[in-house]
Amino acid sequence: MSAPTTGPGGIDALIQLLAKMPGLGPRSARRAVLHLLKRRESLMEPLARALKETADAIKTCSVCHNIDTVDPCAICTDPKRNRSQICVVEEVGDLWAMDRVVGFRGLYHVLGGTLSALDGVGPQDLHIASLVERAKHVGVTEVILATNATVDGQTTAHYIADRLSDTQATISGLAHGVPMGGELDYLDEGTLATALKARKPI
């Protein structure tokens, strides 16, 4: 792919930028650019505008640390949400998964990562202090710790549960077990052992 470029930089620069997106390589970026060039008015210009406007407008929510174009974010100001539940997640992507895919309709709190001794990430590097403040509010009855089921994620959940122990809110975590559609034969032993320990009467 070291062949000389076709154009005077414009189209090639665009291909190179698009190739940096997750899921697109040089080849698919080239196909994407061709697709865009053929749909200049219906796709290319609206996309350029949407990117510019979003890039100019995005902010981190000062309450829950979600990314949005308004601060506080649309979730924090949504009057229809159940304000007694706060779901704690590691990253904004996890919030989107809980919100759009699962449809959880409480409030959220984005930590911005996990505690990690190896990477030198301590409690002061995450949005934990602000979570403790939020959990002290009278209306909050439950804090759901939805960190990843990794060692760091679970360590972080335990640390937060400790820090929240003197609030009135119930602290809960996501259930672990066999994923829906999962075949026992392909599961790692950790998951299987957890699922067995947490077995339930049917």
Added chain:
Amino acid sequence: MSAPTTGPGGIDALIQLLAKMPGLGPRSARRAVLHLLKRRESLMEPLARALKETADAIKTCSVCHNIDTVDPCAICTDPKRNRSQICVVEEVGDLWAMDRVVGFRGLYHVLGGTLSALDGVGPQDLHIASLVERAKHVGVTEVILATNATVDGQTTAHYIADRLSDTQATISGLAHGVPMGGELDYLDEGTLATALKARKPI
């Protein structure tokens, strides 16, 4: 995926636009947007700018019908190119493939499609007349017909060869045969029969 949106339109509109790109669906578009939001200055803003500038600048080359930000295109004006060869392709994507991947260093001519009785595409709908004009120039010694190896592509190649029969230029076509790395067992019979007929002494 019909869950209510998280933001007031900005981020969601961007996800929906990105999901229209080839190779990206709703899920990967969401991942792409998260990736962009985290790289606002290094990727999102440059991408918005590159899209806008390219959308504003792209033109169709009046000589070869390539897409570029200048007219005539950078290929047609490149003094280092062999101006005696014209490679005829169906679409701009084919030109890119020949130019960037194969590294053909002559000139090109983009037809804009193929003849197709079914779809009502006749010679006047393609850039054939301008090709005939170009082929009449004194310097042109070879016209390489690099249309696709489909029925329509080959029909178009034959038609063009006919139209060019009274020019001085040699008319050639891409070789057909077993693709490099191809296993005979998996090849269609048409390819295999063509490869047998066109066999060469080793």
